[in-house]
Amino acid sequence: MLVLLAIWLVASLGASQAAEEEIWVFYRPDIPLYADTLKELIARHGPRLVPCPVGRVSASFLESRSPRWAIALGDTALQRALAMPWQVPILGVFIDQTTVDPRVMLLEVKQPHELQFATLLRLQPAISRIWYPYTTERFAPGPSLQRAAANARLQVVAEQVSDPRRLPEALRQFADPAMAVLLPPDPGLMNSAFLDALFLAAFRSHTLVIGFSESLVRQGAAFAFVMTPANLATALSEILxxxxxEESWPGPTRLFHRWNLAINRTVLGKLGLEVPADLLASASRLF
Incomplete structure (x- = not known):
């Protein structure tokens, strides 16, 4: 009987320690970036990592044991993570909502405007104006964009283009040789009607377009700084x-810096622009 009791105590202690080392990842499985980042995290942390898909995690599971860490990918995931009764640190990314919960630390992943503008001016130093289209106020130019533009001595020309009938008139600004385009990750712009018209007008007027994904660079953007699931998983793991x-948690917001540079060398060549050798060497993808 004493032997059985000892075995049970050891097993219970081991299970408790294992739970304390767990990393729970709350995410929406229907968003590819989140699902791919989860796979990368599992590859790095193995069985310690526990997937917690939003909509499939029960209240009884959240109350069953306390993890060591929680990661929340997106606002919906953060709301579910905050439902945990445990005072465990939560690392949030892709969070737009304001939260004052002391458990939450944020990893900021907004586009690296300083890098974008520095690269733009390396390619075309005569640029002085940036056309910035957007459809909803969520993607209107914020202080970080305006600050980066001012530091680079660039003027941001922001324009809300939620009405497709205004697009032809807006694209006439490309006649200005000092104009470049910065595309935000605004879903309202990511459709063939807008992008086809944009890239055609930009090519005809020799206007450089800054994208935010490899797909946009493949379609005709001059370059983009891209966040990959592998790099995001690495950044999250470094914080963990x-x-x-504990005394200084959550601390200041961390900034994501593991951007990959993708360059469309073909488009730049057709526009008569030469890519500096060091930019080519630093690019992770060339098109």
């Missing part, structure tokens, strides 16, 4: 390995 102390 070297977190702030």
């Amino acid at each position: 390995q070297d977190p702030p102390s």
Whole structure:
């Protein structure tokens, strides 16, 4: 009987320690970037990582045990993670909502405007104006964009193009040789009607377009700084390995910096622009 009791105590202690080392990842499985990032996290952390898809995680599971960490990918995932009764640190990414919960630390993944503008001016130093289209106020130019533009001595010409009938008139601005285009990750712009018209007008007027994905670079953008699931998983893992102390948690918002540069060398060549050798060497993808 004593032997059985000892075995049970050891097993219980082991299970408790294992639970304390778990990393719960809350995410929406219908968003490819989130699902792919989860796969990369599993490859790095193995069985410690517990997938918690939103809509499939029960309240009883959340109350069953306390993980060591939680990661929330997106606002919906963060709301589910905050339902945990445990005072465990939560690392949030792709969070737009304001939260004052002391458990939450944020990883900021907004586009690296300083890098974008520095690269743009390396390619075409005469640029002085940036056309910035958007459809909803969520993607209107914010302080970080305006600050980066001011530091680069660029003027941002923001224009809401939610009405397709206004697009032809807006594209006439490309006649200005000092104009370039910065595309935000606004879903309202990511349709063939807008993109086909944009890239055709840009090519005819020799206007450089800055994208945010390899897909846009493949379609005709001059370049983009791209966040991959592997790089995002690495950034999250680095925070888990070297977190702030309990006394200073959550600490300041962390900034994502593992951007991959994709360049459309073909488009730049047709526009008569030469890509500096160091930019070519730093690019992860060339088209």
